[in-house]
Amino acid sequence: MRIILIISICFLGLIGKTQNKHLVWVGFSDKGCSEHLIEQPLKILSEEALDRRSRAGIALDATDLPVCVEYLKSIANLGHEIIAVSKWQNMALVSLNNVLDIEDIERLNFVAFVRKKRNFRIDLYPTVLKSLDYGVAFGQNEMIKVPYLHDLGLTGSGLTIAVLDAGFRGVDTMSAFRHIRE
DSSP states (O other), X not given: OHHHHHHHHHHHHHHHHHHTOEEEEEEESSOGGGGGGGGOXXXXXXXXXXXXXXXXXXXXXXXXXXXXXXXXXXXHHTTOEEEEEETTTTEEXXXXXXXXXXXXXXXXXXXXXXXXXXXXXXXXXXXXOOOSOOGGGHHHHHHTTHHHHHHTTOOOTTOOOOOOOOOOTTTTTOGGGHHHHO
């Protein structure tokens, strides 16, 4: 019984801690300390990315520049947590401890706007036509809208796609995976 009580108190403490956070989008007025990088494209994009852009006729512009690190540090130094950063939209998702802290951020000379993050969901995908047979993997593919993309003719052919996979423990010793080791 004592264990359940301790776990309950810890759980309630975590809930209280996360409920006191307020998420806001902070938009920046410019790219600030990153603007000089437009003259040094290899510092912000790989040679392969630059070649792809060249073939597609896409010129470098301010949206390719990273958000100014000094801007992010200034917000963090006010005691706020940077959750995510979008270089294309030139903004950051910031977690505030108090909603009144918005005014502190708005006073920073490089901040263009502060907006409360809204939670909403829009279903952008119509019913899947199921033009390909995915077999037993249909459910997994449907979750990430692969059939919908295939029905649009998007297959990823000719694109370079990064796949990051850390694997999982035991693949080198479990008997179920013996066939890939032998």
